[in-house]
Amino acid sequence: MRPDTTTAPPLWEVHRARLASFNEAKYNFDPERAQEYTTATGWHVDDYATDLPPEAPGPPAEHGSWAAARQVLLNYTFPPPDLITGIFVPDAPLEKRTLLLRGQFLGFTFWFGVRVGGVFDETRTTDTGPEQVWGYNYRTLEGHFERGEINFTVHKHLQTGRVEFRIHAYSQLGRIRNPFYWLGFKLFGRMLQRRFARESMRRMREQVEEKLATAQLAN
Numbered sequence: 001m002r003p004d005t006t007t008a009p010p011l012w013e014v015h016r017a018r019l020a021s022f023n024e025a026k027y028n029f030d031p032e033r034a035q036e037y038t039t040a041t042g043w044h045v046d047d048y049a050t051d052l053p054p055e056a057p058g059p060p061a062e063h064g065s066w067a068a069a070r071q072v073l074l075n076y077t078f079p080p081p082d083l084i085t086g087i088f089v090p091d092a093p094l095e096k097r098t099l100l101l102r103g104q105f106l107g108f109t110f111w112f113g114v115r116v117g118g119v120f121d122e123t124r125t126t127d128t129g130p131e132q133v134w135g136y137n138y139r140t141l142e143g144h145f146e147r148g149e150i151n152f153t154v155h156k157h158l159q160t161g162r163v164e165f166r167i168h169a170y171s172q173l174g175r176i177r178n179p180f181y182w183l184g185f186k187l188f189g190r191m192l193q194r195r196f197a198r199e200s201m202r203r204m205r206e207q208v209e210e211k212l213a214t215a216q217l218a219n
Helices: 016-020 031-036 065-075 179-218
Strands: 044-052 084-087 098-105 108-126 129-140 146-157 163-173
Touching: 016 098, 044 065, 044 179, 065 129, 065 146, 065 163, 065 179, 108 146, 163 179
Parallel strands: none
Antiparallel strands: 044 163, 084 098, 098 108, 108 129, 129 146, 146 163
């Protein structure tokens, strides 16, 4: 008997209809008022950063740490899969890309929509010298249990070769009609946000190191 070589279809095909249902969804907050979303007005503002393997000073190397992190960001493989899985059409342009997020919490599965609101690819002037920066943000859509924006960026300090992965976010609990879900996210939402960031940092480091090791073997 021949072995079964059938492979499962990609998640974006399995959930095509659910993903498409968010195509016309609007943001559940006003990103034009971002400067008003501060801790003083009841929002959570978070910043996380982790060092990745350094490079030689100068522009990012073709197969270096910065380029590897950029690819991990583009593929959205750094979030912890037992908490968040991002589902999207892989050949869709990153700008304005809609992602279906499958969240898992307290034994339940939740489906949320987010959309890329901006892509960054630039050299920035900082107090410690110029940085090459690449990344993007996504923003929550109608129906999400939270509202806000999260930025994922990879930075290379051109003078020193230091490479960093950073997360910056502002968020607030959204409208949750189910009282059980509301209580759960009220009690555990911040813990889940911190876990997402902490494990995303770890997974980014691991995946970049794996890519660098694979590239070294290939050479």
